[in-house]
Amino acid sequence: MAQMTTNTKDERLVRVGLLRRIFQVPEMGAVVGLIGVVIIFMLSPARENLFLKVPIPAIGRVLDNSADIGVMAVAISMLMIAGEFDLSIGFMTGSTGMIVGILSAVYGWPLAISMPLALIFALSVGFFNGIMRIRTGLPSFVITLGTMFVLRSANFAVTRSVTGNIRVPYIDRVPGYDLMNAIFSYRLSIGGAQFYITLIWWFAFTAFFTWFMLRTRWGSWIFASGGEPAAAKSVGVPVERVKVALFMFVHACAWISGMAVIFRLRSATASQGEFLQFTVLVAAVTGGNRMTGGYGSVIGASLGALIFGLTKTGIVAAFWDSDWFFAFLGVMLLLAIVLNLILRTQAEYIGTTAMGEEETDEEWLEKTPVLQGQDDGKGNPEND
Amino acid sequence: MRKLFVVLLIAMVTMTLAPLATAQDEGLRIGLVIHSDPTRPFWTVVHNGARAAAERYGVSITFQGSRDALEQAKFVEDLVASQVDGIAVTLANPDAMRDSITLALEAGIPVVSFNSGSNDFLSAGAMMHFGQTEVIAGEGAGHRFSAMGVSKVLCVNHQSYNIGLDERCQGLENTFSGEVERIDVTATGSEDLIGTQSTLQTKLLSDPSIEAILTLNPTIAIAARDAINLERPGEVILGTFDLSSEVLDAIEAGEMSFAIDQQPYLQGYYSVSALVLAVENANTLGGGLPVLTGPGFVDAGNAAAVREGAARGTR
Amino acid sequence: MTENGKKNGAAPLIEARNVTKLFGRIIALNDVSFDVYPGEVTCLLGDNGAGKSTLIKLFSGVYQPDDGEILFEGQPVQFHSPRDARAFGIATVYQDLALVPMLSVWRNFFLGSEPEKRLGPLRRYDIDFAKQTVLEEMGKMGIDIRDPGQEVGSMSGGERQSLAIARAIYFGAKVLILDEPTASLGVKQSGTVLRFVAEARQRDIGIIFITHNPSHADVVGDTFTILKRGRVFGTWRREETSLADLIQGMSGQAELESLKHEIDRITQRSQLN
Numbered sequence: 001m002a003q004m005t006t007n008t009k010d011e012r013l014v015r016v017g018l019l020r021r022i023f024q025v026p027e028m029g030a031v032v033g034l035i036g037v038v039i040i041f042m043l044s045p046a047r048e049n050l051f052l053k054v055p056i057p058a059i060g061r062v063l064d065n066s067a068d069i070g071v072m073a074v075a076i077s078m079l080m081i082a083g084e085f086d087l088s089i090g091f092m093t094g095s096t097g098m099i100v101g102i103l104s105a106v107y108g109w110p111l112a113i114s115m116p117l118a119l120i121f122a123l124s125v126g127f128f129n130g131i132m133r134i135r136t137g138l139p140s141f142v143i144t145l146g147t148m149f150v151l152r153s154a155n156f157a158v159t160r161s162v163t164g165n166i167r168v169p170y171i172d173r174v175p176g177y178d179l180m181n182a183i184f185s186y187r188l189s190i191g192g193a194q195f196y197i198t199l200i201w202w203f204a205f206t207a208f209f210t211w212f213m214l215r216t217r218w219g220s221w222i223f224a225s226g227g228e229p230a231a232a233k234s235v236g237v238p239v240e241r242v243k244v245a246l247f248m249f250v251h252a253c254a255w256i257s258g259m260a261v262i263f264r265l266r267s268a269t270a271s272q273g274e275f276l277q278f279t280v281l282v283a284a285v286t287g288g289n290r291m292t293g294g295y296g297s298v299i300g301a302s303l304g305a306l307i308f309g310l311t312k313t314g315i316v317a318a319f320w321d322s323d324w325f326f327a328f329l330g331v332m333l334l335l336a337i338v339l340n341l342i343l344r345t346q347a348e349y350i351g352t353t354a355m356g357e358e359e360t361d362e363e364w365l366e367k368t369p370v371l372q373g374q375d376d377g378k379g380n381p382e383n384d
Numbered sequence: 385m386r387k388l389f390v391v392l393l394i395a396m397v398t399m400t401l402a403p404l405a406t407a408q409d410e411g412l413r414i415g416l417v418i419h420s421d422p423t424r425p426f427w428t429v430v431h432n433g434a435r436a437a438a439e440r441y442g443v444s445i446t447f448q449g450s451r452d453a454l455e456q457a458k459f460v461e462d463l464v465a466s467q468v469d470g471i472a473v474t475l476a477n478p479d480a481m482r483d484s485i486t487l488a489l490e491a492g493i494p495v496v497s498f499n500s501g502s503n504d505f506l507s508a509g510a511m512m513h514f515g516q517t518e519v520i521a522g523e524g525a526g527h528r529f530s531a532m533g534v535s536k537v538l539c540v541n542h543q544s545y546n547i548g549l550d551e552r553c554q555g556l557e558n559t560f561s562g563e564v565e566r567i568d569v570t571a572t573g574s575e576d577l578i579g580t581q582s583t584l585q586t587k588l589l590s591d592p593s594i595e596a597i598l599t600l601n602p603t604i605a606i607a608a609r610d611a612i613n614l615e616r617p618g619e620v621i622l623g624t625f626d627l628s629s630e631v632l633d634a635i636e637a638g639e640m641s642f643a644i645d646q647q648p649y650l651q652g653y654y655s656v657s658a659l660v661l662a663v664e665n666a667n668t669l670g671g672g673l674p675v676l677t678g679p680g681f682v683d684a685g686n687a688a689a690v691r692e693g694a695a696r697g698t699r
Numbered sequence: 700m701t702e703n704g705k706k707n708g709a710a711p712l713i714e715a716r717n718v719t720k721l722f723g724r725i726i727a728l729n730d731v732s733f734d735v736y737p738g739e740v741t742c743l744l745g746d747n748g749a750g751k752s753t754l755i756k757l758f759s760g761v762y763q764p765d766d767g768e769i770l771f772e773g774q775p776v777q778f779h780s781p782r783d784a785r786a787f788g789i790a791t792v793y794q795d796l797a798l799v800p801m802l803s804v805w806r807n808f809f810l811g812s813e814p815e816k817r818l819g820p821l822r823r824y825d826i827d828f829a830k831q832t833v834l835e836e837m838g839k840m841g842i843d844i845r846d847p848g849q850e851v852g853s854m855s856g857g858e859r860q861s862l863a864i865a866r867a868i869y870f871g872a873k874v875l876i877l878d879e880p881t882a883s884l885g886v887k888q889s890g891t892v893l894r895f896v897a898e899a900r901q902r903d904i905g906i907i908f909i910t911h912n913p914s915h916a917d918v919v920g921d922t923f924t925i926l927k928r929g930r931v932f933g934t935w936r937r938e939e940t941s942l943a944d945l946i947q948g949m950s951g952q953a954e955l956e957s958l959k960h961e962i963d964r965i966t967q968r969s970q971l972n
Contacts, residue, residue: 040397050466057465065458160545167453169479194461194487217813217824220806224799231797234781236811261454265480275452294801316459317466319413319446322422328396335392342389 026288026296029340030303033286033332037307041314050317058313060193066309068257070202070302072276073283074209075253077301079246080284081213083226083293084140086129086247088147089254090277094155094270096122096258101168101268102159111176119255125151126251130244141291148277159270172266184256185264198260205253206302213298222246227294282329283308286336307332411443412470414659415463416652418449419456419476419500426648430499432697433652434472441660443469453480460484463493470494470659475501478508485509494662498651500548502674511662512670514654516646516678518548522555524679525623525644529596530561532641534621537564537596538587542580542604544570549600552625556598565594574603584611588620596621602628602643609639627682629694635687645690646678649698710773712737712905713758713789713874718767720753727753729929730767735874735905740896742916743909744945745926751909754926755876758907759791760784790872794879796863800852804844805829807851808836808866836865840898842891857888861895868899875899876907881915893918913945 041051051058072089079086096118103114125147132143159166171177186197213219224232225239233239257276262268285291286307287300311332315325416434418427431447438445448459456473461484463471471488473481475497488495489509497510505513529537537560539553557564567587572579588594588611597612597620599605605624612620622640624631634640654675661667669675682690693699711734720728728750735741743751756762757769760778768775771787778784784791798807805826814825814832833847842861851859860880867875877896881889896919899906910916916923923940925932925948933948 054465054467061462061465064461068454164545165547166545167477192491193465215824215826216822217815220802220810220813220824223802223806224810227799227801231795231799232810234793234797264483265453265457265477266482267453267477267479269453269477269480271451272453275450275455294799313462313465316415316446316448316462319415319444322446322448331392331396335389335396338389338392342386 026340027300027303028288028343029336030287030300030307032339033307033336034303034310037310037314037332041310041318050313054192056191057193058317060195061313061317062306062309063199064194064196064309065312066305067196067198067202068260069276069279069283069308070305071198071205072250072253072257072280073287073301073305074202074205074298075250076280077284077287077289077296077298078209078213078222079250080289080291081226081293081296082222082243082246083229084133084243084246085144085281085291086126086140086147086250087144087277088125088129088151089250089280090273090275091148091151091155092122092125092251092254092273093258093261093276094268094272095125095151096255097262097268097272098155098159098168098270100259101171101262102162104174105168105171105268106163111174111180115180115259118258119252122251122255122258123248126248127244129251130247133243133247134240152273155270155272159268166270167267168269169267171262171268177263177266180259181263184260187264196264201256201260202302202305206298210298218242223294225293279308282333286333288340290340304336411441412660412663413466413468414438414443414445414470414472414656415459415468416445416447416472416655417456417459417463418447418474419453420449420451420474422447422449429648429697429699430652433649433654434656435652436649436698437653437656437660441657443656443660445656449474453477457481457484461487464488464491467491468493469663470496470656472496472498472655472659473510474499475504475508475510475513478504482508494659496655496658496662498655499646499648505674506672511668512658513674514651514658514677515674516676517674518551519555519558520676521625521644521646521679522552522557523559524555524681525552525598526556526559526561528623528642528681529556529598529621530559532596532621534595535562536593537562537598538591538594539564539566540569540584540597540599540604540608541566542569542573542599542601544568552600553598565591569604574601577603577607580604581607581611584608585615588612588615592616594620596623596641599624600626602626602631605640605643606630606634609634613639627690627694627699629691632682632687632691632694635682635684636691638684642681642683644679645682645699647680647699648677649693650677709736709738711735711770712772714770715754715757715764716768716770718754718757718764718769720750720757720762721765726929728757728764731926731929731931732767733924733931733934735907736922737873737903737905738900739921740900740906740908740919741922741924742920743907743924743926744911744913744916744948745932746911748928749926750929751926752878755791755878755907755909758784758789758874758876760789788871788873789876790867790870790874791876792860792863792867792878792880794882796859798851798859798863801850803848804851804854804862805833805847807862808833808869812870832869836869837862840865840868840895842895855888856884857891860884860888860892864892864895864899868902868904872904874905874907876909878909879911880908881910881912889915913942917942917945 076086076089099118099121100111100114103109103117104111129140129144129147133140136143156166159168184197188195213222221232221237221242224237225242229239261272283304284301285304287297287302287304289296289301311328315328420427422431427449434445434447450456450459457480460471460473460481464487471493473485473495475481478501485495485508495510496512496514497505497508498514500515501508502513502515502517537556539556541549541553543549553564553566569580569583572583584607597608599608602624605622608622612622623642623644624640625644627643627645631640631643635643654677658669690699714734716732717730718728719726719730731750731754733754743754745751753762757764760781760783763777763779770776776787799810809829814828815822816825830847834844837844840861851862854862864875864877880892884892893915896906896908908916908919921937922934923945924934
């Protein structure tokens with residue numbers, strides 16, 4: 001009898017395991033979203049469908065519209081997995097650009113000095129955000145909201161007082177511009193389509209940091225710091241150091257973004273960054289990352305950025321009213337959040353125990369928050 | 385939870401199909417991209433002008449914009465990839481737009497500019513510009529004040545770092561027959577109107593030779609009107625740049641002499657028209673110089689008509 | 700195998716001698732002596748507030764005694780922090796289990812002590828080793844995990860307890876302190892945990908098992924100590940006592956009796972009225 005039971009148990013496990021695995025993949029919501037958006041735009045009977053008519057330039061546009069969001073989305077998703085968020089990274093892209101613009105284009109300092117200085121500034125602000133979070137215990141949302149306002153005002157105030165204007169032009173006249181342009185904002189023209197090097201940064205980041213999160217111990221630490229910081233601390237994970245490091249990392253990525261912008265536009269603007277702060281969040285959340293931490297995916301965030309880029313390109317090409325754009329985004333974001341929640345709950349619904357033991361009805365019931373209407377507020381079933 | 389999902393999905397699909405109801409399917413496709421948020425009141429007037437022209441010519445337009453310079457440039461690149469027939473942009477940051485305009489020109493798409501960039505549009509690659517040049521508008525104000533026989537004008541600058549505003553006062557100085565004194569209220573500006581008003585009051589009190597005030601923004605104009613009413617009612621002539629409903633009220637009540645309107649409706653209207661004519665008939669307007677949509681003077685004579693236009697969203 | 704270490708004349712692994720602990724004016728522990736032998740389960744019983752938590756926190760380095768001393772393998776020691784205690788091999792499994800529900804079994808097992816392999820300049824998590832080890836370690840304790848990649852959150856309470864215990868053992872615990880491991884578990888899951896505890900005993904580990912469920916204590920205990928209001932009410936070897944005695948000792952039978960008399964008197968009085 002034991003043998004028979006084992007066989008049926010195994011079969012059931014294999015079948016259930018695969019389904020459950022699919023639902024559990026954190027990127028699933030984003031994948032579904034991506035397929036949905038592609039279908040919507042493919043079917044949209046706009047008079048001339050951009051994607052069918054000129055596919056290569058269309059891809060070029062989609063990638064361009066996704067890439068700078070993508071680079072920052074990768075970074076912010078890691079911070080979100082650790083349970084934190086940083087609202088000030090948007091304007092940090094403006095600050096770093098402005099520092100380089102003022103020091104090099106206005107005062108003539110070499111890029112070899114102004115760029116590292118801008119990076120140091122970014123790292124310091126990240127460090128500050130992290131330390132404030134640790135020391136005061138206030139939610140990172142609140143702290144970085146404050147930093148955001150400071151950066152936003154400073155970007156304008158400093159630029160005005162130094163240059164009497166709100167932008168700094170002629171960055172292309174700075175020595176070393178060509179090299180930096182090649183690194184940060186190089187443009188390749190193929191068959192009428194433009195491809196920017198930012199997309200290489202984006203792909204490389206996604207690949208590397210996915211590996212980082214899943215295949216190194218620091219990835220485990222980041223997930224644990226977000227999921228159960230107290231438990232993590234008690235087994236020796238340096239939760240505080242992990243968080244501060246991530247804040248600094250996110251700002252370093254804002255620096256990369258800031259550099260890409262000023263070298264591409266050949267000027268620095270004080271208003272730079274307003275767009276990025278929320279779109280990066282939209283991308284990360286669409287990709288399955290949660291504000292509450294402990295769960296999420298770097299690939300998901302990149303897929304979220306791709307969805308955004310696809311949506312924006314599609315809307316512009318289809319000549320939709322610009323008002324619809326933000327409404328569409330808002331609904332898409334909500335859809336993504338809800339979809340991710342459903343899929344996650346579904347995954348737990350089809351569960352079985354790690355030991356492969358047959359659950360009694362009692363045990364199964366205990367674990368299913370959907371039926372019981374219970375969870376710990378984070379979408380986790382409350383187990384005993 | 386599932387119900388919520390279904391509701392949202394339906395909303396999404398509806399939003400996808402709804403724009404088709406308003407879609408203009410005929411004729412040329414023209415894109416306009418501004419350097420600000422398209423939903424702001426000033427820009428909706430531009431948009432209305434563009435729409436009116438589109439209807440008249442039977443073309444379709446899209447109106448996009450962002451305060452983020454990179455996003456503005458990207459919108460232009462999106463339009464180029466989508467092979468539109470004409471592009472109109474604002475050039476608040478000509479360097480930032482230069483590359484994307486070049487791409488458009490290389491693809492054979494004509495580009496015009498409007499609203500900002502009257503000095504740089506040619507070097508940026510635009511072939512026409514529709515807007516107001518600050519210097520000329522200021523000169524218009526100068527002529528106007530001269531004709532009224534005023535001897536001293538106070539020019540109130542509320543954003544001293546803004547080169548455009550600087551040029552307005554400069555224009556005034558160019559043509560005004562009497563003396564121009566500039567006053568800087570950047571510290572209080574439009575955010576602290578009480579502070580600005582009080583600065584102006586002090587100035588009026590201490591300098592009785594001031595016979596007129598020119599403000600560069602409709603909000604500051606109201607602060608100036610209040611300052612005049614408190615210190616020297618009926619003795620000081622007030623003029624301003626740009627319109628608002630309070631400014632119209634003040635003109636109709638006799639508290640303000642004139643407002644200088646850059647006529648944003650025309651900026652949208654003529655950008656579209658010019659592009660259509662450029663594509664269909666290889667026409668250009670302006671001869672390399674900006675086509676001026678201002679200064680359009682609003683005074684007691686036409687205030688009522690303008691007010692009706694404002695209500696319609698066309699002024 | 701030194702089951703029943705004391706019986707075989709081994710020295711206590713860890714011992715509290717006449718320890719007193721004060722919190723301000725509150726006497727949490729008063730002249731308490733308590734020891735644990737390798738290969739034995741010592742059950743620490745008592746009502747809430749009796750001092751059980753305080754006593755184990757002395758062993759795990761969270762508190763320091765105000766009087767008396769603590770000895771480890773016969774030597775007096777002072778634990779200034781939980782790290783110190785852990786360094787000696789004293790592992791505490793608290794109620795919150797120090798597990799991260801959204802992470803897999805193998806990640807949880809090695810959290811903070813991840814096995815690594817070098818990949819050129821980069822350090823990779825040796826995941827194959829981790830998964831293999833988890834399978835083996837849980838297997839050795841008699842539990843067959845089909846999928847170590849499963850989330851801990853989807854495991855039942857009993858399995859999670861077992862995982863926490865297996866982890867402590869793997870990382871070299873000499874003394875294992877279990878704080879109310881079966882407190883919120885059903886019968887079947889408690890069984891899983893108790894089985895685990897029995898297995899751990901087989902490996903010469905000294906186990907302190909805190910509970911206020913005398914039935915569970917009875918299943919695995921070699922020695923039973925009841926604490927009442929900061930003092931040791933009594934310590935008995937398994938042979939010296941029975942489940943009934945334990946229940947009675949813990950229940951405060953005498954107090955219940957006098958309470959019953961009080962209530963009877965009151966009801967009788969009201970009946971007369």
